[in-house]
Amino acid sequence: MSAQNAHPGRPGIDLPDPRGRTGLDRQGRDLTGNPRVRVHDVEVLACDWSVLRRTTFDYRHSDGHWSRERRETYDRGDGATILLYDPERRTVLLTRQFRLPAYVNGHPDGMLLETAAGLLDGDEPREAIRREAEEETGRTIHDVEHVLDAYMSPGSVTERLSFFAAPYDGSVPGADTAGVADEGEDIAVVELPFTEALALVRSGGIADAKTIMLLQWAALDGPFRQS
Template structure:
């Protein structure tokens, strides 16, 4: 039986690369080839690659009150679908040069929700859409108190308009099941919380 990951990054040959768009985001076009599983070489083909930096997302959770904080804000990518383009999401932000994911988590917790995390529990790192984007998400659960959480936040010059909602864990999970929460970071984090909730609540006592 052949094990996975027989090929590595150095097996890919990039014959040519050019930037075809540079705006708020960047798009590159690549001409490349790589070995095939059957031993042949793939003919040179082209792909467009969305160049987007890594980001960090945090699910704020109060293990004593058993509540999470979810952020409601407008998302252009959801416009035109059969749903509201205002989504319920996690605290999130792009990683700036020189910042660790933990630095970003703490900065964005303050900017987007007025929250200070007492502890950050690493959930996972995952590629958002590796078929065409470079973005990696660093995902955490951040422990907080929801006693005075909630309200309006966001950095105005970045055109952020955010409402922070305090939500019971059962209600947040129900919103995954009925489709009201349908973005990957929130789904992954809340499902992780389902698996780790008892441990976190026990450790908080």
């Protein structure tokens, strides 16, 4: 058997994966920011839309001893989310859509109330969230305020999420549904009084982490904070 046949091309490594990417096993190999971490190997376990990797590394503990560790990381790219609010009418504009992972993990129907959000897809966060807000709510926004950046599940997911907020004019009628049909999106646009949205957080009616964080920000430091 020839060497070429003995080592067939691997999608995402030396052959393009479904998104045209190669070299996916190189990410994370050359990190130097933490002297307590020495990366030995990065394996690509799956690469369809997102990338599942298994990294083997040595880690020096606080008492000085080293241990060999293996961790899986799920890389779906970075994203952005935004809270749209009407300060005059004291309302917020959310979306409702089906989320399979929540459905298979105990959510009654998988239909989550959320702030508009999406992946950056190569754009800067502020540019990306303008696009996503219009796609998911039908609203064109202008005065976008950066709130914070956060890793939402740092034990396994690489995604860094940029949080934003912006006013919208609720006196102008908007769409009841939105989303990009070609991407399978079927999104309901939901306007709620801010106090009702907070009550849904307390009752569990809003169970999405990014939405809870932005609503809490709006109450503590944002447009609905008490003077």
